[in-house]
Amino acid sequence: MFGTQTINEQGHLCIGGMDTKDLAKEFGTPLYIYDTALIKQKISEFKQAFNQHEGLKWQIAYASKAFSTVAMIQLIDQQGLSLDVVSGGELYTALKAGMNPERIHFHGNNKSESELAMALDAKIGAVIVDNFYELKLLEKMCAERNQEIAILLRVTPGVEAHTHEFIMTGQDDSKFGFNLDNGMADEAVKRSLRSPHLNLKGIHSHIGSQIFETDGFAGAIRIMMKHVDTWARDFAFQLDVLNVGGGFGIHYTEGDNPLPIERYIDTIVDTTEEECTRYNLTMPEVWIEPGRSVVGEAGTTLYTVGSSKKIPGIRNYLSVDGGMSDNIRPSLYQAQYKAICANKALEPADSQVALAGKCCESGDVLIKEADLPESCSAGDLVAVFSTGAYGYSMASHYNRITNPAVVFVENGEASLVVRRETYEDLIRQDMALNNLSRNSSQYENAKN
Numbered sequence: 547m548f549g550t551q552t553i554n555e556q557g558h559l560c561i562g563g564m565d566t567k568d569l570a571k572e573f574g575t576p577l578y579i580y581d582t583a584l585i586k587q588k589i590s591e592f593k594q595a596f597n598q599h600e601g602l603k604w605q606i607a608y609a610s611k612a613f614s615t616v617a618m619i620q621l622i623d624q625q626g627l628s629l630d631v632v633s634g635g636e637l638y639t640a641l642k643a644g645m646n647p648e649r650i651h652f653h654g655n656n657k658s659e660s661e662l663a664m665a666l667d668a669k670i671g672a673v674i675v676d677n678f679y680e681l682k683l684l685e686k687m688c689a690e691r692n693q694e695i696a697i698l699l700r701v702t703p704g705v706e707a708h709t710h711e712f713i714m715t716g717q718d719d720s721k722f723g724f725n726l727d728n729g730m731a732d733e734a735v736k737r738s739l740r741s742p743h744l745n746l747k748g749i750h751s752h753i754g755s756q757i758f759e760t761d762g763f764a765g766a767i768r769i770m771m772k773h774v775d776t777w778a779r780d781f782a783f784q785l786d787v788l789n790v791g792g793g794f795g796i797h798y799t800e801g802d803n804p805l806p807i808e809r810y811i812d813t814i815v816d817t818t819e820e821e822c823t824r825y826n827l828t829m830p831e832v833w834i835e836p837g838r839s840v841v842g843e844a845g846t847t848l849y850t851v852g853s854s855k856k857i858p859g860i861r862n863y864l865s866v867d868g869g870m871s872d873n874i875r876p877s878l879y880q881a882q883y884k885a886i887c888a889n890k891a892l893e894p895a896d897s898q899v900a901l902a903g904k905c906c907e908s909g910d911v912l913i914k915e916a917d918l919p920e921s922c923s924a925g926d927l928v929a930v931f932s933t934g935a936y937g938y939s940m941a942s943h944y945n946r947i948t949n950p951a952v953v954f955v956e957n958g959e960a961s962l963v964v965r966r967e968t969y970e971d972l973i974r975q976d977m978a979l980n981n982l983s984r985n986s987s988q989y990e991n992a993k994n
């Protein structure tokens with residue numbers, strides 16, 4: 547049980563003081579439910595961990611790729627956090643939500659000219675430059691506009707985080723960033739410092755996601771600071787900001803043992819201080835970019851059970867009204883989740899089933915071995931926990947399945963923050979084109 551989750555006398559799962567059975571009735575299923583009190587608690591744990599370090603300057607930029615909607619960005623803004631965006635769409639959402647642009651940091655390994663123009667127009671706080679192409683393009687664009695912008699350089703420290711290989715990002719063979727060990731990063735620092743419009747504030751690394759130990763962070767910091775020392779001597783570079791990215795692990799199943807947030811933060815801050823002392827450097831501002839650890843455990847997906855199939859001696863399947871279209875992670879990363887029967891939560895979970903989705907794909911199984919009550923069947927509700935990160939944000943329209951609604955719940959109130967997609971929504975873009983081609987018979991004739 548996470549955050550405000552409880553079971554009431556009727557055996558119904560409640561979140562934020564709301565009975566999930568009532569939520570299903572009012573908003574339908576599948577439904578993404580977010581416990582906003584838990585999101586705020588996670589944010590406060592990060593802040594407290596930093597505040598233990600007196601005199602330290604820090605910034606927490608929520609990685610909006612984990613879950614970006616207007617309401618979520620507004621919550622982040624109210625909490626005084628900064629924001630990491632990685633595309634024009636995420637930037638647009640942030641700006642429309644009213645996020646202070648000065649606290650927006652723009653990531654991405656292939657930002658387009660129009661995306662960079664959007665960032666420059668909005669005068670965002672920092673661009674995290676990923677490669678030489680971008681460095682040159684951004685300098686050119688700033689020169690044309692006679693505008694300056696703060697940048698960090700994303701570096702690849704050559705550290706392998708202990709996590710799934712698809713979500714490791716700090717190793718040498720990565721599409722992200724300037725490699726430290728082959729001179730790429732040295733060259734990028736040199737070029738940035740020469741640029742009249744790019745204000746190089748520091749460096750950034752992100753070693754991976756769902757990390758349960760602190761060694762990877764400490765290792766990356768040691769490697770980065772060694773290079774910072776060289777750059778300080780060779781190019782008079784001054785490190786104002788050290789951004790160590792996100793990646794702090796959360797609880798999905800019993801096998802996951804996330805560390806308390808302060809363990810990560812203490813390691814990051816203490817290691818940076820040690821290295822500054824070693825090289826006689828000034829302590830930089832420390833920035834982090836948590837995504838999953840802010841929203842993951844706060845999200846629960848509620849489904850309705852439909853069909854079932856019993857294959858004697860092999861497996862029993864129970865299918866729900868969503869699947870890989872609202873949560874791609876089990877199929878993409880073999881990610882594991884826990885579920886309960888949300889309207890029979892007091893019944894013993896004495897039956898093991900494969901909780902399948904409704905997509906036309908054998909691999910569309912949300913949980914291979916889910917423990918649910920024997921009686922859990924058509925019409926019952928199943929809640930899958932810890933779906934708050936990379937669920938909604940990685941949802942697809944496979945099989946033309948509409949994306950679920952999103953509700954925020956707190957103190958006995960539910961607010962719909964994203965309405966359920968309709969079939970009309972699905973064909974809106976097609977219709978625009980169909981009308982166009984129907985009206986352009988001249989073009990069709992010319993083709994024939």
Ligand SMILES: Cc1ncc(COP(=O)(O)O)c(C=O)c1O
Pocket residue numbers: 609612630653715752754755756791792793794835836837838839935
């Ligand atoms: C650059 C960067 N920052 C932050 C994050 C957020 O990571 P997480 O959600 O694991 O905290 C990611 C995603 O892995 C990332 O690529």
Ligand SMILES: N[C@@H](CCCC[NH3+])C(=O)O
Pocket residue numbers: 611713715755756875879935936
């Ligand atoms: N999307 C991934 C993590 C990668 C995040 C971005 N670097 C996940 O669901 O675990």
